[in-house]
Amino acid sequence: MTRDLAIRRTAPPSRGLMRLLDAWLPARRWYPVKGVEVRHEPWLSYALDVPAPQDVGLPDDAWTDVRVTLHLVRLVGDGVDLVVQVPLVLVAAPAVPAAEHRPAVPLGELEEDGQTWVVHDGAAHPACWAALLTVAQWEDGLVPDRTGEDGSKTSRNAPDLDLTGGRALSLEQSNSSILLPATAGGTMLKVLRAIAIGPNPDVTIPRGLAAEGWGGVPRPLAWLEVGWEPDDVALPGSATGRAAQADEAPRTAHLAILAEFVEGARDGFDLACAYAGQGEPFTDLGAELGRVLADLHAALRRAFGVGAPVDATWLVADLRRRSDEAVASSRALARRADAIGAFWDRTGSRLAEVADVPDALPRLQAVHGDLHLGQVLHARRFGWKVLDFEGEPLRPVAERTRPDLALRDVAGIVRSFDYAAAVGQAHDPAWALHARAAFLDAYERADSAGTDHETSATLVRALTLDKALYEVVYESRNRPDWEPIPLDAVDRLLAADG
Structure with missing residues (x-):
């Protein structure tokens, strides 16, 4: 399995894609602004390489011709300046995955680069789960180095992944959750929706408790953290823009967390x-x-x-x-x-x-x-x-x-x-x-x-x-x-x- 897949900054969503998001976002349960008029502004966008379906335990036809992107979108209005994460999977039409791997109703269709794309919520699509987990940072000791025939060792980002039986949970709250029963002994992938700047306490606190030996919290196994230089973008809620941030340290945010699944709970x-x-x-x-x-x-x-x-x-x-x-x-x-x-x-x-x-x-x-x-x-x-x-x-x-x-x-x-x-x-x-x-x-x-x-x-x-x-x-x-x-x-x- 190839492990040199990556996450990288990419272009913001097009006007056509933003029109789809403008109509789709307010109806989401996790959408943090209710009853307040806001506008949606692109902030940061990332493209993820996608592993082949068979590399994550799925049939070859689980997906073909897909793009996975993570868009951080600002919600800006009177007294409001927040960031939400919108992971998207664009599937080249008319490609249709096998019925058992078909995600929920798509957001719509989009014409780009001379191609018609069907746009899906990434949190409901296995191609996005695979891409996120492949580039995630795994807890030390969970991913052994691979030893080659010549005795050389190659460091890997993620363990051998198996998304068999994975399903997005229908009960949406402030985040989106995906049950992955065959990954790392049974896990829950949480795609964070409301994004805050800095280390997320849902990573740092459970890790600290696990290191302390306290077993009353599901152990975090992996997380996806992105960073940017302070002069790349103005921070949400900042009226000062890039110049005032030039001397600040690089910024980071967590976008996804994988934790142990508590079976039978x-x-x-x-x-x-x-x-x-x-x-x-x-x-x-x-x-x-x-x-x-x-x-x-x-x-x-x-x-x-x-x-x-x-x-x-x-x-x-x-x-x-x-x-x-x-x-x-x-x-x-x-x-x-x-x-x-x-x-x-x-x-x-x-x-x-x-x-x-x-x-x-x-x-x-x-x-x-x-x-x-x-x-x-x-x-x-x-x-x-x-x-x-x-x-x-x-x-x-x-x-x-x-x-x-x-x-x-x-x-x-x-x-x-x-x-x-x-x-x-x-x-x-x-x-x-x-x-x-x-x-x-x-x-x-x-x-x-x-x-x-x-x-x-x-x-x-x-x-x-x-x-x-x-x-x-x-x-x-x-x-x-x-x-x-x-x-x-x-x-x-x-x-x-x-």
Whole structure:
């Protein structure tokens, strides 16, 4: 198998191709801008060489006459400047792959270079999967050098690939995922859609945890990272352009990640919804999740260290600022403005009492950053595993990777139980209460950070209210029928803290 295939900068998409993308992009589930008018501008484009189908375990007719390109497209509008990745496969018409390898409905047709091309989403096409994995960087030790007959050794980019049985998952979220059961013992390829500048924490954090020996995360096996010189292009969100960046270091971004596939696992949110709907208590699984999360936070402290104790004055001020923004955006919250303000007054007073006590407040550390039940998997043979460490995809990498409170992850799981109870239509009104209590008690018992119970409880309440306020605004704008779910939590937290 030839291993000298490459990725290289190429021309931006043509006007005809951009017209196809203009019509196709806004309807994607992963498209990060909803209800805001933006324009699509080409930013960076890369062409990938494509291996022969038989070199990746597929029949000779799986594809012929194809081009694979990765286009990074800027979404620019009022207050918006983001980058999304659009991998494309162009198939020369009238070539049609064998039925079992035919991808989803194409974007359309394009006339270029005197040829008609059928344009496909690369995340749904095996030619793109093969091209990505061939040029990806694999974890050290996973790809042995090949020894020739004369004893010489040739370094290889990727192991022998087998895409047999590969399929794109239909449940699109913020990225696109492809299950590859025959590659490296079973793997999941994630094609990142919202692209941020800098090392992606979904690569760096799981690698750090794996090096620490923590087994509660699927191990990353390979990743595709691209780079460019700072004077090549203006960065998204930069009004200064190329000149101001001339002295900066070269830039990089991750475009795809290959990780171990967790066989037999079930999505944590689906599992919790099923338990709720069947009237089954989630207390044992919730307690197990609490212990795993405490263990994760301890492993993160070992792998990445800890920072200074949180500044209580700054924290309360920041939470109050976010709260004021939420109240200004929601009529339902505006009616509760006085009670919300009183909550922050009480929180500030409680934290001020311990602010000068040594080690009373938790230290900042690496965290998951966007944790909820949909970010964990469960299987009977190994328990819980934690996924998707990239944080909120639309935030800059620097913000997503800066130290934070581990209890923010705790608050994310706490809020998920309410959603599972509502979506799963729990018959027992106390289902979520019992799940929360079991989870929080197990987390506190297993947590090695040393924060006392009262301070920890104060912080969890504050961070949970912060998240619930955000959810009220989000649901009112996107899913009005769901607004009562977080609004009930707001009322419950305010009443319990009174």
